Amino acid sequence: MLTPDRIVPTTCPYCGVGCQIDLHIKNEMVYRVDGRFDNNVNNGKLCVKGRFGYDYIHAPDRLTRPLLKGDQVSGVRSTHHPTSWENALDTVATRLRETREKYGPDSIAILTSAKCTNEENYLLQKFARAVIGTNNVDHCARL
Numbered sequence: 001m002l003t004p005d006r007i008v009p010t011t012c013p014y015c016g017v018g019c020q021i022d023l024h025i026k027n028e029m030v031y032r033v034d035g036r037f038d039n040n041v042n043n044g045k046l047c048v049k050g051r052f053g054y055d056y057i058h059a060p061d062r063l064t065r066p067l068l069k070g071d072q073v074s075g076v077r078s079t080h081h082p083t084s085w086e087n088a089l090d091t092v093a094t095r096l097r098e099t100r101e102k103y104g105p106d107s108i109a110i111l112t113s114a115k116c117t118n119e120e121n122y123l124l125q126k127f128a129r130a131v132i133g134t135n136n137v138d139h140c141a142r143l
């Protein structure tokens with residue numbers, strides 16, 4: 001059995017249950033995930049995704065940078081170009097502002113995700129209502 005270089009406690013990224021996990025790391029690679037017992041959420045137990053679904057962390061084709069559609073950079077559609085987080089966030093903010101000014105706040109809807117934490121979902125609905133000015137908020141788990 002491998003001895004980890006370090007064990008990092010964190011929260012499973014797959015759903016809002018928020019199971020607590022330990023990432024076992026060797027040579028900067030996650031090679032094992034265990035459920036943590038020091039909590040009242042999962043008491044050491046994990047579903048199959050939470051225990052084994054981490055190959056994507058080291059996948060060579062994983063997206064690691066934001067991408068902008070080509071028409072926002074060079075006028076070419078349906079291609080994507082890597083960009084900085086600052087530029088990506090500026091672009092999103094500009095587009096949201098332009099859309100709200102042109103079509104009104106209810107032309108925008110915010111779709112959140114079960115992969116977000118409760119806190120992140122709370123912030124997204126707050127952003128929709130207090131910043132954008134719309135109650136168009138929904139969540140993929142509602143279905």
Ligand code: SF4
Pocket residue numbers: 012013014015016017018019042045046047048049050051
């Ligand atoms: S281990 Fe399963 S139930 Fe727990 S947070 Fe992850 S996906 Fe959800």
